[in-house]
């Protein structure tokens with residue numbers, strides 16, 4: 023059994039993603055023997071193939087929220103993974119506002135390629151084989167319902183903190199002592215009126231939640247200028263928790 027996460031891309035924020043200063047395309051999570059593609063933003067299909075993964079090996083698709091930097095390539099990957107809907111995939115999970123009939127990020131004709139669409143919300147639990155996928159606290163993230171996500175089995179617990187503005191409820195709304203936490207850490211310092219986490223917020227969460235390991239990703243230009251590796255190093259020394267700055271293609275075992 024292996025547990026690893028590969029960062030297909032690490033860009034976040036309009037400039038970095040839509041000028042591809044860092045790749046985008048989400049994360050490939052291998053959890054026990056289940057392959058999960060999380061947040062397939064622009065270029066995901068290319069990055070999957072480039073990293074030597076096979077789209078047809080994906081078991082579950084997870085969209086943390088409907089924004090384009092997290093969903094732009096879902097249709098291309100679905101087309102590839104399902105051989106144009108001929109080989110159905112088991113499960114796609116997303117907040118319900120990403121799958122509205124009138125405004126779905128998944129093209130209607132491709133839904134035939136999925137056995138099941140599940141919406142995620144606070145407290146929702148979805149079982150798949152021997153793993154459990156759980157919706158955590160609702161984030162403040164303008165224009166898109168967004169929830170924290172926990173994936174666990176009897177051995178390991180992976181926690182994803184997607185995009186959103188920090189608020190104190192997040193300190194209670196996330197579980198303690200996860201094996202790994204991935205934080206979409208767009209900024210170094212919070213930017214007023216932009217609903218994204220900053221490294222100073224991540225520090226508060228690490229001190230309270232004490233995961234065994236943490237990764238920061240989804241970087242804006244502000245973060246890239248401050249050098250994510252340095253920011254991660256500071257977080258490590260301030261919290262005593264090993265924090266890694268993701269690079270495009272980085273694989274982290276946990």
Ligand SMILES: [Zn+2]
Nearest residue numbers: 087089163185
């Ligand atoms: Zn977003």
Ligand SMILES: [Zn+2]
Nearest residue numbers: 034035091185
């Ligand atoms: Zn985002």
